[in-house]
Amino acid sequence: MLGGTLPIPLYALRAPRMGFGPFTTTLVFAVYALGTVLALMAFASLSDRVGRRPLLAAAVLATATSTALFLLADDVGTLLTARFLCGIRTGVFTATATAAMGDLAGAERTRRVSTVSTAANMGGVGLGTVAGGLFAQYGANLTHLVFWSYLAGLVPAFLAVIVTPETVTARQWITRRRAAPAFLVAGVAVFEARLWARSLPTFAGGTLLAGTGVNLAFRRGVGGAQRLADPRRTADRLSTYFLFAYTGTIVPTLALGLLDQTINQDVATLILAVAVVATPLASALSRPTTAIA
Template identity: 60%
Template sequence: MIDDVAPDVRTHVVPPVHGRRARAGFWLVAAVYTLVMLGGTLPIPLYAFWAPQMGFGPFTTTLVFAVYALGTVLALMVFASLSDRAGRRPLLAAALLAAAASTVLFLVARDVPTLLAARFLCGLSTGVFTATATAALGELAGAEHTRRASTVSTVSNMGGLGLGAIAAGLFAQYGADPTHLVFRVYLVGLIPAFLAVVVTPETVMARQRPALSVRRPAVPDRGTGRTEFLRAAAAVLAAFAVSGLFSSLVPSFLREQLHVHNVAAVGAQVGLLFLVALVAQVAVPERWISGRWPAPAFLMAGVVVFETGLWARSLPTFAAGTLLAGTGIGLVFRGGVGVAQRLADPLRRADLLATYFLAAYTGTIVPTLALGLLDQMINQGVATLLLAVTVVATTLAGALRRPAAATA
């Protein structure tokens, strides 16, 4: 069933608490959000161990990542908006349980199907938590602190992604058990995270029994709001195509083309993209985030420079491109979350945020799978060049498009 309209009985979403309890809940949700996103990138440096153990190549690596993105997309289309009716806390708790189940599967994985199942559950958890936690942060912060909510949400998202790749690389390089120790530690960390969600104030007051359905992505009403949102969604789609490349094939590129064999260094290089994106969101002037050209310029420059580094077999050039691309991704993501928070109907906040994140994760699926397939047919340089040209063309087209005039 496709449900493309708002439910007949709409929930009333207001912060039920103020003051100290709301502030504590805000930071608890932010901390757990960071932890969940951290879990999404823990597997990235570990493909170097799983591939020879399970006998798979680059295309299967991209397939495993695409299954993660598919789980995220499914969660955003089916489950994420349920929190507008069932409440934020139940969905956050369910997402943590899915993360725990995924972690257990990683611990017992001995073949590709188990690995795929683990990544799919991880994607479901990430998708539900991303939209629900972002909505909860906005409500716990209050209407007068929208900017703070957007900043903390994007910092939790990007910061967690960056820390996950770095942590997994360090555990794999220096720990006793490269593919298990980091997941054991993560599983233990989910216990206090669950308790934090339990004590967080609920922000959906008039809850209704949720009806499970596949929802058409929500967009603002016609006019400049819709145009502004769609531009933000297209920009984040292109940006996440770049992050998808880093999350799937960049570790193998670093080993095979740039001869980086230290797993901690590989994890740090991937994590660098996300951490730079984090810094860009909190350190750059506000006019860079709201401006028309800074985000596209950084993203396109980064893609050109790191692609040059791959062709020239130059790690410093590749690292410079990573810094530029990470800045672009951070600016695009922060700006888009701000647009979504500002345009969202308070009664369907998670719906619009789910659509924004749906665009982001859709940007990782098709390009990443196409890149893995092309890698089997042609050399890696040509495959990544095609992706680079596509990202630059899409980003440039979006930046050149003039805003629509306001309509009555």
């Protein structure tokens, strides 16, 4: 949790070097929040099925990757990517680590678990900004030493995860229920970030991710429509489904054309990206837990 707020005091130092202003700084914070929400939506319950340790170990490795990206970042796109990945691992840690502590402590120590969890989460968030500010003020290498130190601190954290007993015994690798919105949201976030950074390869990669999410959602939608329809009216139900699906491909294009007449094109695409992301997020979070296979 400390690593989530560690870079905040350094943005003022990076802004002049990378040439970004207040809006990009706001976007950096928004990307972090988006990654956290996406992780909570897609991965929060995954450790209940595949185990605590795999998720925690993956989160530590994701933390190391995002920290390495902060070390290498010399453009806005890399900074946004690092921040997005940082948000994802924060979402995984928040749910999984607390659940693991609860398993290990037992039902009779729930009050202690909640106290330790709160102290770790809120304490880490507060200490991150303090540590980042201290390194920025007194460190020899203003924007790198803090991340090297944090990477060193991840080594014992990873070892602690490895030696911690696994508490989930019945493992199930079924994860399709929220895979579609997860791919879609991640793809939109990646290509939108790189659109601002003017990076074609990563824009294409984000498009591929989003396209994967669309295809997964479309396939599951067709299957759901077939099962829900009266056998005598299957074609009618499917035609309605396809009508809404293809309407969804037309509306954003028309909206972008209209917005582009009055505001900057980058801002227009950002508005549409937020709308596209909000739709599957709201759907996934409000959907019943019983999945349609």
